Amino acid sequence: MKNKRTQPVIQIKDVTFSFDKQPVLENITFDIQRNDFIAFIGPNGAGKTTLVKLILGFLEPDRGTIKVLGKNPKIARTHLGYVPQYTFFDLDYPLNVLDTVKMNMLHSGSLMPWFGKDEVKKAHELLEMMEIESLAQRKFSELSGGQRQRALLARALASEPEILILDEPTASIDITIEKDIYELLKRLNDNITIILVSHDISFISSYINKICCLNRFAAIHSVDEFPRESLFDVYDRNIKYLKHHCHL
Numbered sequence: 001m002k003n004k005r006t007q008p009v010i011q012i013k014d015v016t017f018s019f020d021k022q023p024v025l026e027n028i029t030f031d032i033q034r035n036d037f038i039a040f041i042g043p044n045g046a047g048k049t050t051l052v053k054l055i056l057g058f059l060e061p062d063r064g065t066i067k068v069l070g071k072n073p074k075i076a077r078t079h080l081g082y083v084p085q086y087t088f089f090d091l092d093y094p095l096n097v098l099d100t101v102k103m104n105m106l107h108s109g110s111l112m113p114w115f116g117k118d119e120v121k122k123a124h125e126l127l128e129m130m131e132i133e134s135l136a137q138r139k140f141s142e143l144s145g146g147q148r149q150r151a152l153l154a155r156a157l158a159s160e161p162e163i164l165i166l167d168e169p170t171a172s173i174d175i176t177i178e179k180d181i182y183e184l185l186k187r188l189n190d191n192i193t194i195i196l197v198s199h200d201i202s203f204i205s206s207y208i209n210k211i212c213c214l215n216r217f218a219a220i221h222s223v224d225e226f227p228r229e230s231l232f233d234v235y236d237r238n239i240k241y242l243k244h245h246c247h248l
Helices: 048-056 073-079 097-105 115-129 145-157 175-188 228-236
Strands: 010-019 023-033 037-041 065-068 082-085 163-167 194-195 209-217 217-222
Touching: 010 048, 010 145, 010 163, 023 048, 023 065, 023 115, 023 217, 037 048, 037 082, 048 065, 048 073, 048 082, 048 163, 048 194, 065 073, 073 082, 082 145, 097 115, 115 145, 145 175, 175 194
Parallel strands: 037 194, 037 209, 082 163, 163 194
Antiparallel strands: 010 023, 010 065, 209 217
């Protein structure tokens, strides 16, 4: 019997999923290992967000199976941290930054949002880690794009996840802030498996160890052996290969 530490944290086998009878994903099979830092890349409509929702248990496959930490995704969801794009949040979102982080410490059985000193301390420590502790009392809606992403990352980490999933974490963010966020994710990857959805191959190859190319089907490659041809297969058009920090 395999040691839990050596088993894949996510196992996807023969997964197919359709919207309105139109196939979005077909016969997807691959594993994600503990402490992988993997990027899902592909054109719009390739199934990246759909695959994330399947892993999170928000959707169920038409065929095939998904195991997260050896369990049904719905059961394992409490061990996952999810960072949506900050535009997912309403501009009128009323909570301040500190409360936004604390809300992810609530247990499913909680009837009222009550937090003790330990939870408040932990929330402040996470904001300090994200270098936005000075913004604790500011409304989330008043933050810049980069500040919002850091706040959402702190929020996701508040539940102490084993797996962290991020949906285009640096979209519409200044390139300097983008680098800072990826450097932070790389440090977190020492203890957490990370999955990110991205269109950007110019930066991510310096930080990740695997790429999952999606366009209905899936092809998995380590960054070091990632073939240039795969980009043409995924995007179905010529791509200018970006050399800055790339191993392609």
